Amino acid sequence: MAPTERSFVITVWDYLCSLKLTLFLLISLALTSIIGTILPQGALPPEYVAQISQTKLQIYSKLGFFDMYHSWWFITLLYVFSLNLVSCSIKRLPHVFKFISEPALVLGEGQRNSFSLKKELTFSAPAEKAKERLSLFLGKEFAAPVITEHNGEYHLFAQKTAWCRLGVYVVHFSILVIFIGAIIGSLAGYKGFVTIVEGARINSFEGRNGQRMPLGFDVLCEKFTVEFYSTGAPKEFRSILTIMENGKPVPGYSQVKVIVNEPLTYKGITFYQSSYGQSNEGGEHFVTVTPRTGGTPEKFTVHEGEAVTLKDGTTFKLLEATQEVRQFAPGFSGPAARIEVTRKGAAPQTFISFKNFPDTNAARGDALTFGYEGTNAKQYTGLQVAKDPGVWVVWLGCALMVIGIGVAFFMSHKRIWVVISKKHARMYGNASKNQAAFQMQFEDIAEKFHEIKI
């Protein structure tokens, strides 16, 4: 390799390992991420398309701004970020390992002056004896020391939690593990959605790209219910599901309650309560019409939007119905319908008729009282369907990250040296982090050290 080529390779390598690149990447990721929180992502709402100029729309689309977290340049940033993490670890880890496995057992003259934590002890006994005594002392108060003889001096070296210097690298590694988990999920997992009408079964769902995907088993929706608080806010959305294989319920998966925050998982596929609605297929509504003057109520079976003409020429139409009116009409509850009545030769009138409040229905004061009696239409439940075999890798990465940050932030590599010469011994201390906390520990030891009689 020619020298210029070699130096070019080294320049690139040094740049890849550099903190400068790390800062550039972190700040770039932070800044570019803002775009996707301001511009709509994925399928664009028509109102947005109508309001933005064509050139802008084209430029943004070209740059991938409408799906920016999957755009080539954002993914590239993440790859370079990973590369930066890997390179700096490759460059620095050997040094750290060496630092841990081959600590500085001997303190040079020059180094000794750089310590802020030190303490001196004078003694009359021979250095040999002081070495024995102080080595026992260090072992008891801090950690068992390694003894080295050097230039007629004894160097006692003791350390604690040297391995915590690896914490930072555990954090860096954990980010890569999370990325790997995400990649596994995007390659081997899928997400989709399915609606099941009460009493019906499905064996496939709609994937993100709109195509039907088979489940490999059947899901039966036994029942769907919504509960409300007295304020009208929803309290619980509940589907009762049964998993079936070969036409038979799977033991342990029969009549399972699925609510928001309590999904159901079968064969690695998870179903999440997500939405619900009224199924309109073949749904019939029941309405009674009672003359105000008394008489037998007449029963009608109608479909939504269907007009019915009564004997006196009055027509009525059921516009819409709900099985729980509370969220639309506070103070009322239960099924209700919006009904439009047109008396012969008069303008149409619209009102709400309740199942549970016949007095309110009668209080309208018309010649005919309309009562809504409910429906045989069924509800459907909407379920998110997801399979993500990479999720455990992601959680492993998260656990590693938490452990790594805990070690890197809250633990420190503490070292104490005792240099024994003739008639005196000097103790030096140093911590890789949180020097203030170590200072207290050191001073505590130093006080006892100072009082040793040898």
Added chain:
Amino acid sequence: MTSSMLFNITTFTYLISMIVFFAFLASRSKSLGLAGSFIAYAGLAVQTVAIALRWKESYDMGVGHAPMSNLYESIVFFSWTIVLLFAYIDIRYKYRIVGAFVVPFALLGMAWAQLGMNTGIEPLVPALQSNWLLYHVITCFLGYAAFAVACGISIMYLIKTAVEGKDSSAPAGGLMSMFPPLKVLDDLNYRSIMIGFPLLTLGIITGAAWANYAWGTYWSWDPKETWSLIVWFVYAAFLHARITKGWVGKRAAWLSVIGFAATIFCYLGVNLFLSGLHSYGNSKM
């Protein structure tokens, strides 16, 4: 005694504490500093009781849940964590003056919550009915509070450098002599972020775990999620910048202020200006 009365007392107490701290700044009287701290602690105690009482009141109403379910409750909890962290710094490091720059954040939060927001206890919508709510909210807000404290300290740093100018070898007298030395402020800023960053990380992870449990995706680039990641990037940059030469001091202080601005946007701006899954109080399934 209801929790809302106690919250009003809390707000008032923080106001007094802030005024006393400002008087402490002006007069440099040690006893005023002590009074400022004790008034803030009294407020913290009252607020603690108020939060516990509100928790109990929600059970009495039959909709029992931790008081961290909507914007009002989260702001109140945020203020509480800020004063709690100030107490830690005051007791641990004995820099009382920090209170003058941190208590105003707590007061601002309480005043806004008490005056501008619906204070009623609401039942939990289905999406929030999970134990994750407690873990997620506590870790996030303790993290946010640590960043608020770091921001207050950074502002002190920037004021002090601006006043002392380039000639930092001769520290200015007067008001500036009350501020901790620049090196200490820089160190306190770093320490606060050393507390906030792990908590923010835990907050993001618990949020992801919860999202995965409730919706089947641990990460969906929802604006709230993305902004929390932006905040994480900014503070990760701060932590790395400190090892580089030329980034300690003023630049680190600015990064800390920017980080807190991003935190506030993540917390409030996203809900006010952008749409997503965290719209407080909206019943999203």
